[in-house]
Amino acid sequence: MKNFSIVVLLLSTIIWGCDKSASTATSGGKQVAGRIVFVNTDTLLSQYDYYKDVIKSSENKRFRLETDISNKAKNFQNKVAFFQQKVQQGGLTQEQGQTAQAQLQQEEQAIMAFRDKSAQDLAKEDAKKTEDILNNIQAFLKEFNAGDKYDMVIGYSKGGGVLFAKEDLDITNAVLEGLNKKYAEDKKSGKVATDTTAKK
Structure with a gap:
C-alpha cells in the first residue's frame, strides 16, 4: 500500500545509536567486527508478522469501504433514474419535483462527505499504524542492545544510502525473530490486536 511504503523509506534512513562500551559483538554465531551493524528493512517488513497483519487489516477495511460506497452510489443512481422517469411521465408536480431534487x-x-471522511479516517489510522510499527522496531532494538553491543544499527534497503556492507554485520534474522516472538506474545496476551477479517 502507498501509505505503508513510507515505513520502508523511514526505516531505510534510521540510524540508531547507543552509548559506547565493548569493541566487538556476536550475531548469529559470527564475530562482528566493529560496533555498527545493519538490518535489511526490505526483508524485515516482508517477514514481520505485525506489519503483514496491519497491511491485511488496512486492505480489508479499504475493500469494505469501497464496497459500501459503491452500494450507496448504486442506490443513489437508482433513485435518480426513478426520479427522472417520474418527471418524464408527468407524475410529479413542480413543487414535488423541486423537493425530490433537493x-x-x-x-x-452526504455520500461524498461520507466517502471523504472515511478516506481521511483510514489515512489517519494508517499513519498511526506506521508510527506504531516504527516505535515497536526501535523499542525492540533498544531491548536487543541491552548489553550495549552496538553503537549503531542502520536500516538497509536496496537502492538506499548504504551501498555495501559485510554480511557478518547483518543482524536482520535475529531482529526479525525477536520482533515476531514479541508480537506473538503481545497478541496472545491481548496487548495488540489487528482487524484481519477476511474480505466478504
Missing part, C-alpha cells in the same frame, strides 16, 4: 442533492452530498 433531497437527491442532499443525499449525493
Whole structure:
C-alpha cells in the first residue's frame, strides 16, 4: 500500500545509536567486527508478522469501504433514474419535483462527505499504524542492545544510502525473530490486536 511504503523509506534512513562500551559483538554465531551493524528493512517488513497483519487489516477495511460506497452510489443512481422517469411521465408536480431534487442533492452530498471522511479516517489510522510499527522496531532494538553491543544499527534497503556492507554485520534474522516472538506474545496476551477479517 502507498501509505505503508513510507515505513520502508523511514526505516531505510534510521540510524540508531547507543552509548559506547565493548569493541566487538556476536550475531548469529559470527564475530562482528566493529560496533555498527545493519538490518535489511526490505526483508524485515516482508517477514514481520505485525506489519503483514496491519497491511491485511488496512486492505480489508479499504475493500469494505469501497464496497459500501459503491452500494450507496448504486442506490443513489437508482433513485435518480426513478426520479427522472417520474418527471418524464408527468407524475410529479413542480413543487414535488423541486423537493425530490433537493433531497437527491442532499443525499449525493452526504455520500461524498461520507466517502471523504472515511478516506481521511483510514489515512489517519494508517499513519498511526506506521508510527506504531516504527516505535515497536526501535523499542525492540533498544531491548536487543541491552548489553550495549552496538553503537549503531542502520536500516538497509536496496537502492538506499548504504551501498555495501559485510554480511557478518547483518543482524536482520535475529531482529526479525525477536520482533515476531514479541508480537506473538503481545497478541496472545491481548496487548495488540489487528482487524484481519477476511474480505466478504
